[in-house]
Amino acid sequence: MDALLLQILNGLDKGSAYALIALGLTLIFGTLGVVNFAHGALFMIGAFCAVTLQRILNLSFETIDETQKDFLGNPLKVKTPYVESWFGPDLGSSIIDWSVPLAILFAIPVMLFVGYAMERGLIKHFYKRPHADQILVTFGLAIVLQEVVKYFFGANPIQTPEPDMLRGSVDLGVAVGFQANAIIYPIWRLVYFFFSVAIIGGIFSFLQFTTFGMVVRAGMADRETVGLLGINIDRRFTIMFGVAASVAGLAGVMYGPLNPPNYHMGMDFLVLSFVVVVVGGMGSLPGAVLAGFLLGILESFASTTWATTTIPGINQIIIYLVAIIILLTRPRGLMGRKGVMED
Amino acid sequence: MLGLDKKDATLLIVVAVLTLCAPFILNPFPTDSAMAQFNAGYPDLMQRFIIFGIFAIGYNILFGLTGYLSFGHAAFLGVGSYSAVWIFKLFSYNVLPAIGLSVVVAAIFSLFIGFVSLRRSGIYFSILTLAFAQMSFALAYSVLSNPKFNLTNGETGLQVYADDPQWFHRDSLPDLPHLFGLSMRSTYTLDVGAWSFDFNAGYYLCAVIMMVVFYLAIRIFRSPFGMMLRAVKSNQQRMNYTGLNTRPYTLAAFVISGMYAGLAGGLMAAMDPLAGAERMQWTASGEVVLMTILGGTGTLIGPILGAGFIKYFENIFSKINDTVLHEWFALLPDGIEDFMVFIVHPFIGKGWHLTLGLLFMLVVIFLPGGLVEGGQRLSRLLKRRGTKAKPEDSEHRPEEKPHVAE
Numbered sequence: 001m002d003a004l005l006l007q008i009l010n011g012l013d014k015g016s017a018y019a020l021i022a023l024g025l026t027l028i029f030g031t032l033g034v035v036n037f038a039h040g041a042l043f044m045i046g047a048f049c050a051v052t053l054q055r056i057l058n059l060s061f062e063t064i065d066e067t068q069k070d071f072l073g074n075p076l077k078v079k080t081p082y083v084e085s086w087f088g089p090d091l092g093s094s095i096i097d098w099s100v101p102l103a104i105l106f107a108i109p110v111m112l113f114v115g116y117a118m119e120r121g122l123i124k125h126f127y128k129r130p131h132a133d134q135i136l137v138t139f140g141l142a143i144v145l146q147e148v149v150k151y152f153f154g155a156n157p158i159q160t161p162e163p164d165m166l167r168g169s170v171d172l173g174v175a176v177g178f179q180a181n182a183i184i185y186p187i188w189r190l191v192y193f194f195f196s197v198a199i200i201g202g203i204f205s206f207l208q209f210t211t212f213g214m215v216v217r218a219g220m221a222d223r224e225t226v227g228l229l230g231i232n233i234d235r236r237f238t239i240m241f242g243v244a245a246s247v248a249g250l251a252g253v254m255y256g257p258l259n260p261p262n263y264h265m266g267m268d269f270l271v272l273s274f275v276v277v278v279v280g281g282m283g284s285l286p287g288a289v290l291a292g293f294l295l296g297i298l299e300s301f302a303s304t305t306w307a308t309t310t311i312p313g314i315n316q317i318i319i320y321l322v323a324i325i326i327l328l329t330r331p332r333g334l335m336g337r338k339g340v341m342e343d
Numbered sequence: 344m345l346g347l348d349k350k351d352a353t354l355l356i357v358v359a360v361l362t363l364c365a366p367f368i369l370n371p372f373p374t375d376s377a378m379a380q381f382n383a384g385y386p387d388l389m390q391r392f393i394i395f396g397i398f399a400i401g402y403n404i405l406f407g408l409t410g411y412l413s414f415g416h417a418a419f420l421g422v423g424s425y426s427a428v429w430i431f432k433l434f435s436y437n438v439l440p441a442i443g444l445s446v447v448v449a450a451i452f453s454l455f456i457g458f459v460s461l462r463r464s465g466i467y468f469s470i471l472t473l474a475f476a477q478m479s480f481a482l483a484y485s486v487l488s489n490p491k492f493n494l495t496n497g498e499t500g501l502q503v504y505a506d507d508p509q510w511f512h513r514d515s516l517p518d519l520p521h522l523f524g525l526s527m528r529s530t531y532t533l534d535v536g537a538w539s540f541d542f543n544a545g546y547y548l549c550a551v552i553m554m555v556v557f558y559l560a561i562r563i564f565r566s567p568f569g570m571m572l573r574a575v576k577s578n579q580q581r582m583n584y585t586g587l588n589t590r591p592y593t594l595a596a597f598v599i600s601g602m603y604a605g606l607a608g609g610l611m612a613a614m615d616p617l618a619g620a621e622r623m624q625w626t627a628s629g630e631v632v633l634m635t636i637l638g639g640t641g642t643l644i645g646p647i648l649g650a651g652f653i654k655y656f657e658n659i660f661s662k663i664n665d666t667v668l669h670e671w672f673a674l675l676p677d678g679i680e681d682f683m684v685f686i687v688h689p690f691i692g693k694g695w696h697l698t699l700g701l702l703f704m705l706v707v708i709f710l711p712g713g714l715v716e717g718g719q720r721l722s723r724l725l726k727r728r729g730t731k732a733k734p735e736d737s738e739h740r741p742e743e744k745p746h747v748a749e
Binding site: 122125132135141143147151271274282316323324327331 | 410412459462463465466467469470471473474475477478481482484485486487489625626629632636689694696697699700701703704707708711
């Protein structure tokens with residue numbers, strides 16, 4: 001029982017990332033009808049927002065401290081980040097320590113802008129072209145974004161540690177009545193899970209309870225009629241593209257501490273997120289979220305020693321296998337709507 | 344000639360002459376001159392031109408004719424390479440059985456994958472093939488290389504070791520892939536004045552095979568079967584309404600293109616007897632899509648052009664470094680020289696992929712018909728001065744599809 005719970009928990013963090021990326025993909029697909037192969041790159045850019053902020057906060061000036069000597073007897077050079085000199089050492093160092101959560105604030109405008117620019121600059125011209133062209137041009141864009149990031153940040157993964165306070169693990173088992181040390185769970189993964197739940201909830205309530213969201217939902221159902229009613233639906237869809245981009249970006253920001261960002265992390269996630277979208281059902285937002293968490297958990301179950309010794313390598317292929325089975329038995333996916341991508 | 348009309352026969356002859364004379368054509372600069380870095384006439388690169396040309400020709404039979412965008416063709420290439428290396432390990436270094444087996448194995452593999460994936464079309468098909476290819480990659484990379492059952496040798500890549508059985512190997516034969524004793528690496532170098540030209544046995548084997556499969560591709564394009572595939576591309580629904588089951592046709596096209604990919608993989612192993620899992624990764628699949636699009640989808644010569652173009656510039660761009668750039672811009676004043684080098688720097692050397700991505704986007708945006716369409720536009724522009732403009736070629740234009748949300 002506790003082993004079962006542990007595997008479910010282990011699947012949650014990857015599942016959250018899948019769900020967030022798949023949610024963004026579905027938002028773009030449902031509103032604009034575009035298959036965005038550059039969505040993984042947006043995830044990666046989000047992660048690099050955190051890296052950038054961390055670098056900015058760590059900008060320092062050097063002072064020579066006469067009281068300290070290095071091993072050669074010369075006075076020691078001490079680096080002080082500007083933040084520490086402005087806000088005082090205590091507040092400054094804790095700002096640096098919290099750079100990843102702070103990067104959320106930094107990433108939202110950046111990602112909104114990136115998404116807006118992408119839609120207006122490139123995707124807009126591809127609505128009337130075949131899906132194959134959309135796939136190809138966004139694939140090209142993904143390569144370009146990835147290479148640009150590689151040019152500025154190098155090819156190696158960059159550590160973006162979580163705040164000191166949220167490091168380490170908690171013993172979740174005790175709280176629900178298991179023995180001590182039965183379920184040890186890293187805090188940051190828990191944070192990531194709740195963070196993604198909050199974002200998913202935010203997106204859903206935004207679509208459900210605001211007028212803007214209502215218009216967007218109406219546009220997803222019948223774009224032409226909404227347009228005929230005198231509503232500028234294109235502009236709203238552009239904003240939704242920005243929102244989808246920032247969802248992917250935020251998923252990336254918070255994923256940094258779990259897995260140091262490198263320039264091709266987006267591509268690795270993208271393939272899986274597409275599979276998630278297809279399993280959930282093209283164009284279905286709840287389907288994307290559900291499939292994201294389900295596949296994440298399934299992957300974690302397939303990685304147990306029991307599973308890998310019974311069928312070697314099952315953890316590597318389980319997601320693809322499930323996707324193939326689902327597509328052949330339920331072609332619309334778990335919660336797909338009729339009439340979406342049926343041609 | 345050979346059942347081709349005059350235009351196709353000319354095309355085939357032109358391609359044949361160009362491939363056979365490639366060692367001359369690709370080496371226009373003297374060996375010691377500063378321009379020698381633009382020479383492409385060395386065996387390794389020429390073999391790559393041809394092998395990726397074959398890969399792209401085959402891919403074009405699927406994507407160009409039926410419009411099914413597969414993102415998993417590298418899997419067939421990888422499977423072909425692995426089976427060829429296994430022939431080398433078990434039997435002998437003769438390349439013919441190796442290439443034969445790689446084609447057969449790729450055919451079986453693609454029959455299975457195609458049977459499943461072709462049940463869906465459009466984006467679903469792309470994602471299914473992608474999923475299969477990634478699955479094969481994951482399997483080849485990790486699972487199929489466990490000590491008990493080592494089929495792929497994982498990260499190291501499959502290669503021939505000294506203690507492999509090689510039952511039909513005799514000591515008189517070379518210890519490298521060979522064709523009845525003629526080593527694939529044997530090269531005859533012809534020196535003419537300042538120039539030197541390499542004639543490599545492996546290259547000519549590839550060239551001959553490519554001409555055969557290019558001929559087959561022309562025949563497929565012009566056959567009733569090819570017409571049927573084009574009909575699938577233009578309107579599959581209507582084909583179904585006329586009572587025709589299109590799946591056998593698309594499946595046949597899928598298997599044929601898989602066999603081409605397997606052949607390319609087998610040749611790759613025959614030129615250099617090793618096979619690695621990274622050949623199956625989805626970026627490799629993306630590369631063949633790039634080649635086909637860049638050259639011109641649905642045209643005969645396009646994929647070969649695209650493959651040659653990408654491989655040539657990959658090679659050249661990766662070799663250029665800042666020193667070379669400084670030499671190029673040496674005529675300019677110092678400040679401007681440094682500035683130009685600074686501008687160009689991200690696109691060369693390791694930045695080749697950036698250039699490739701940009702180029703690819705530009706082609707998809709402005710020139711959906713690829714290099715072939717570019718050539719046609721140019722020639723039309725030149726002709727237009729004298730004669731009346733001809734109607735636009737509708738085959739290379741993307742058809743307008745309604746927005747899904749409409």
